[in-house]
Amino acid sequence: MKFWFLVLTVVVALVVAAVWLMSAPRESTPRTQQPPQTNNYPPTTQTQQTDKTPQQPVEVTWRGYIYARVVDFVNMTGGYTEWFFGFGNGTKVRLDLTNATVRLRDHFAIYVGNPDRPVYVRGVWNGTVLKALEIYD
Amino acid sequence: MIRALFVLLALGWLVFALNGYVVGYDVLFVNGSSATYFFLGLDNGSLIPLVEPPPHYLVGTGERVEAELVYTEEGARAMVSAPREPTQAIPSRPVSGPLLVTLVAAKLADVSAEPYNVSYVHDVVFGPFPSMRHFWEYVLGGAVIIRPFYIHWRWLTLPRTGAQYCNTGDAFGSITIDVLNALYNTAGVGLPDRSYLVIVLNAQPPCYSSAAGMGTVGVVEYAASYGTVRVAVTQYYHYADWLTRVPDVNVFVHEFGHNLGLHHPGTLANEYDSVWDAVGGSGVFVRLSSWLGTTSYHISRGLSLPHLYYLGAGQFVGSGAGSWLVGPRSGVYLSASDGIYTVEYKCSGVYEQFLDWCGVVVHRVSSSASGRWVLFHTVLNVTGQFVSPVNFLDVGQSAWVTGQRVSVVWRNSTHARVVVGLPTLADVVGANATFVVGSRAAAVDSVAAVYARPAFSPTATFTLSVFQLGISNSRMFFNPLFAYLDDEQWLAQVRYYEDSAGARRLYPVRYPGVVVSVGGPLANSLTRALNPPDRSGAGGLPFYFDTAAGGIRDARTGQVWRGNAAVVAVVPNGSRVYVLVWGIGGEDTRRAARWLAECAPPRAYAVVINTTDFRVLASWPSGFEGASVCPGAVYAAAAVVGANAASIDAVGAAMATGGLGLLDSEAVFDRLPPYVFSVGGPLANSFTRLYNPPDRPGFGGLPFYYSTSRGGIVDGRTGALLCTSNCFVVAKLVDRGKAVMLAWGIGGDDTRAAAAYFYYYGRSLMGSQTSTARVVSWNYLSRDGYRYGLDFRTLASWP
Numbered sequence: 001m002k003f004w005f006l007v008l009t010v011v012v013a014l015v016v017a018a019v020w021l022m023s024a025p026r027e028s029t030p031r032t033q034q035p036p037q038t039n040n041y042p043p044t045t046q047t048q049q050t051d052k053t054p055q056q057p058v059e060v061t062w063r064g065y066i067y068a069r070v071v072d073f074v075n076m077t078g079g080y081t082e083w084f085f086g087f088g089n090g091t092k093v094r095l096d097l098t099n100a101t102v103r104l105r106d107h108f109a110i111y112v113g114n115p116d117r118p119v120y121v122r123g124v125w126n127g128t129v130l131k132a133l134e135i136y137d
Numbered sequence: 138m139i140r141a142l143f144v145l146l147a148l149g150w151l152v153f154a155l156n157g158y159v160v161g162y163d164v165l166f167v168n169g170s171s172a173t174y175f176f177l178g179l180d181n182g183s184l185i186p187l188v189e190p191p192p193h194y195l196v197g198t199g200e201r202v203e204a205e206l207v208y209t210e211e212g213a214r215a216m217v218s219a220p221r222e223p224t225q226a227i228p229s230r231p232v233s234g235p236l237l238v239t240l241v242a243a244k245l246a247d248v249s250a251e252p253y254n255v256s257y258v259h260d261v262v263f264g265p266f267p268s269m270r271h272f273w274e275y276v277l278g279g280a281v282i283i284r285p286f287y288i289h290w291r292w293l294t295l296p297r298t299g300a301q302y303c304n305t306g307d308a309f310g311s312i313t314i315d316v317l318n319a320l321y322n323t324a325g326v327g328l329p330d331r332s333y334l335v336i337v338l339n340a341q342p343p344c345y346s347s348a349a350g351m352g353t354v355g356v357v358e359y360a361a362s363y364g365t366v367r368v369a370v371t372q373y374y375h376y377a378d379w380l381t382r383v384p385d386v387n388v389f390v391h392e393f394g395h396n397l398g399l400h401h402p403g404t405l406a407n408e409y410d411s412v413w414d415a416v417g418g419s420g421v422f423v424r425l426s427s428w429l430g431t432t433s434y435h436i437s438r439g440l441s442l443p444h445l446y447y448l449g450a451g452q453f454v455g456s457g458a459g460s461w462l463v464g465p466r467s468g469v470y471l472s473a474s475d476g477i478y479t480v481e482y483k484c485s486g487v488y489e490q491f492l493d494w495c496g497v498v499v500h501r502v503s504s505s506a507s508g509r510w511v512l513f514h515t516v517l518n519v520t521g522q523f524v525s526p527v528n529f530l531d532v533g534q535s536a537w538v539t540g541q542r543v544s545v546v547w548r549n550s551t552h553a554r555v556v557v558g559l560p561t562l563a564d565v566v567g568a569n570a571t572f573v574v575g576s577r578a579a580a581v582d583s584v585a586a587v588y589a590r591p592a593f594s595p596t597a598t599f600t601l602s603v604f605q606l607g608i609s610n611s612r613m614f615f616n617p618l619f620a621y622l623d624d625e626q627w628l629a630q631v632r633y634y635e636d637s638a639g640a641r642r643l644y645p646v647r648y649p650g651v652v653v654s655v656g657g658p659l660a661n662s663l664t665r666a667l668n669p670p671d672r673s674g675a676g677g678l679p680f681y682f683d684t685a686a687g688g689i690r691d692a693r694t695g696q697v698w699r700g701n702a703a704v705v706a707v708v709p710n711g712s713r714v715y716v717l718v719w720g721i722g723g724e725d726t727r728r729a730a731r732w733l734a735e736c737a738p739p740r741a742y743a744v745v746i747n748t749t750d751f752r753v754l755a756s757w758p759s760g761f762e763g764a765s766v767c768p769g770a771v772y773a774a775a776a777v778v779g780a781n782a783a784s785i786d787a788v789g790a791a792m793a794t795g796g797l798g799l800l801d802s803e804a805v806f807d808r809l810p811p812y813v814f815s816v817g818g819p820l821a822n823s824f825t826r827l828y829n830p831p832d833r834p835g836f837g838g839l840p841f842y843y844s845t846s847r848g849g850i851v852d853g854r855t856g857a858l859l860c861t862s863n864c865f866v867v868a869k870l871v872d873r874g875k876a877v878m879l880a881w882g883i884g885g886d887d888t889r890a891a892a893a894y895f896y897y898y899g900r901s902l903m904g905s906q907t908s909t910a911r912v913v914s915w916n917y918l919s920r921d922g923y924r925y926g927l928d929f930r931t932l933a934s935w936p
Binding site: 065068069070071072079081088089090091106108112114 | 226227351353
């Protein structure tokens with residue numbers, strides 16, 4: 001009976017540790033390990049801004065590339081940058097960086113439009129825009 | 138034990154670490170062969186042979202390098218290590234080799250116009266100067282070759298209308314995919330991975346009605362019919378018909394800059410606000426004769442250092458405090474909590490030559506930004522819509538950058554000397570200077586400026602920018618003055634910017650240059666403002682004139698020197714760097730200026746010197762006391778002014794020449810150097826009177842003289858009164874093997890103008906083998922109420 005209690009304690013401790021590890025922040029995840037993916041269905045069309053299908057926002061973590069393009073106006077005022085997240089297969093979605101926390105090893109500028117530097121983006125996908133919460137590599 | 142070994146190794150490194158400049162020379166042999174020798178030049182002038190040839194880009198550039206001393210069989214040699222590189226806070230993603238570019242002119246399905254010949258578009262992109270290809274190959278120092286991969290030599294008709302593209306929600310992407318597919322389907326062209334695609338459209342899609350161009354930042358992936366394509370894409374929209382006559386090279390250069398990974402480097406207020414960077418707002422219309430004949434070309438004017446560094450074409454010669462020589466594609470960086478600040482000099486270059494001004498500019502590289510990461514830094518705190526054309530430092534100007542003083546003390550067309558931290562006396566020797574003397578100072582005070590001048594070089598920089606579209610740009614240089622009285626209105630350097638409402642505004646600054654203020658606080662109001670009597674001066678300068686004690690006091694120790702003493706100090710204040718030269722008496726001031734000319738000043742901010750033996754009596758900071766190092770000087774020229782002349786005459790003398798500064802009563806002909814400038818008219822200067830007396834022709838038949846009865850300059854050959862105001866006489870008279878140069882006018886201003894004439898146009902007089910003279914009328918040039926230069930017109934000449 002004494003041993004049975006000890007075994008139960010160890011098992012509970014292991015389960016708690018496993019759950020803790022699963023939900024631990026990224027910093028504690030070894031770099032070789034795949035990041036957790038609560039939703040793993042990237043959109044399949046070229047770009048998703050035309051997809052008006054209402055969709056329940058879901059948190060996703062996707063691996064891919066950060067793309068940008070700059071619109072330059074004739075009168076040199078009001079130029080703006082549009083951001084995209086690409087999956088490497090030609091599929092891109094619009095990317096909102098407004099609330100993103102950047103945790104990249106190099107300067108952000110190194111990653112933009114760079115096929116050699118994929119990133120993970122954790123964010124909220126609403127079917128139209130990926131609102132990035134965290135970007136890391 | 139191991140720790141001790143490390144300490145020893147560290148000490149050894151410190152002992153043998155060197156820094157200096159790489160220099161070299163070629164020896165050409167009679168048989169046609171040659172040999173090249175390279176050395177590390179130390180600050181003290183020593184040359185140490187290099188153990189191996191250095192990188193070519195370091196030779197003769199004046200860029201400071203680190204080196205190590207190594208011992209070989211031939212003796213001690215230096216081995217160059219690379220210049221210091223900044224931390225990773227400045228990103229770097231070098232680009233090199235061939236960049237393959239595909240060019241397509243495409244028509245929207247609902248617009249039939251073909252506004253350009255494709256050959257014209259080809260030349261804008263791939264042509265000789267000015268073109269997109271030429272710009273990027275040039276600014277990246279030949280590191281890349283922009284090579285046409287495929288050119289579609291006829292207009293490609295797109296399958297959709299402008300509105301249909303807009304309805305996709307991503308007109309840019311949809312046009313790109315249609316072009317990729319069309320090239321593949323009609324020409325069998327599939328674009329290489331990571332290549333570049335330039336699409337010139339014949340109109341603006343409705344959703345891009347304000348756009349001139351768009352560019353991807355780096356590459357973007359596209360799902361073409363033949364697979365996923367990763368290309369960097371630019372699109373140009375035909376937004377105005379003048380584009381067919383005026384090649385808009387700038388917009389192609391700008392968008393391609395995005396393709397290379399660059400964002401807009403403007404200010405926080407306006408991301409385009411940088412005239413110093415092609416990916417900012419550096420475009421300017423310049424009339425040139427080039428591949429489209431003589432017409433206006435809209436060109437870019439260079440690339441900022443952070444962008445050059447990012448692309449692998451820029452480098453940093455150092456960081457933090459020090460005196461740095463920065464040149465094309467090189468600069469200095471300063472680390473700060475909000476990023477890295479880069480300091481660079483922009484002036485010469487194929488494209489940079491069209492900048493309105495030469496200047497030192499600062500950018501901040503943000504380490505945390507997820508968009509624009511280079512920001513133009515407004516060093517002069519002028520804010521508004523478009524202020525980058527005024528926020529730069531010319532020589533003598535100084536600004537706080539992230540808590541450190543950044544001062545520009547010297548520049549030529551390619552390099553500038555930038556001092557980070559407080560400049561020392563050693564740093565300002567050779568600076569581009571302007572000179573100021575007290576308007577009521579004794580002539581001996583003022584003539585000290587003549588002695589000071591050889592220690593510096595007069596500022597000769599631009600006074601006015603063009604800043605008008607559609608005309609050929611050139612920097613405007615209008616014979617500016619560089620010697621002034623303390624109470625005088627200076628010439629202005631007139632810069633332009635746009636205020637917050639977008640209206641064009643003037644930003645006049647005093648004519649640049651390190652301001653050498655000669656004469657003490659009682660004689661010179663500028664000196665008095667910076668170094669007032671009876672208290673410490675600007676920036677904590679501890680030496681001041683103690684009126685009660687009648688001498689110079691050191692505020693730190695209380696020590697007072699009551700005779701044969703003078704102060705020489707560097708004082709950055711506001712946005713300028715000042716050098717103060719003053720003694721207890723006028724003769725002390727003159728001796729202090731002579732000390733500057735003949736001795737090597739120490740790395741101190743200020744000294745008190747003994748004006749008899751030039752010993753340093755006190756220094757700030759202390760530690761430089763003792764005998765001065767004075768190699769001496771050989772004076773080829775002297776300036777003579779009247780002992781009782783107005784101070785402005787002596788100011789004129791400093792305009793005319795540097796050398797011996799003498800009063801007329803001190804001028805002994807046999808002891809004078811070969812060139813003698815006698816400044817001031819016959820009534821104010823007895824030396825001038827010897828050669829050019831009033832009311833009659835002068836030495837050797839010089840026909841121009843001052844008529845006391847008619848109050849003007851008369852030509853003795855005709856008896857005509859040539860002028861009574863705003864005119865002067867300049868002459869070269871050959872007397873017993875010496876050249877006596879006369880410069881005098883009706884009034885003191887005229888005399889200074891005469892001296893300025895000698896500075897700018899005197900060569901034609903001085904080159905004459907025989908005596909010669911001119912009468913010249915002059916005026917100030919002004920614009921919007923600001924004087925910016927001098928204008929001359931010859932009234933008569935002799936012979």
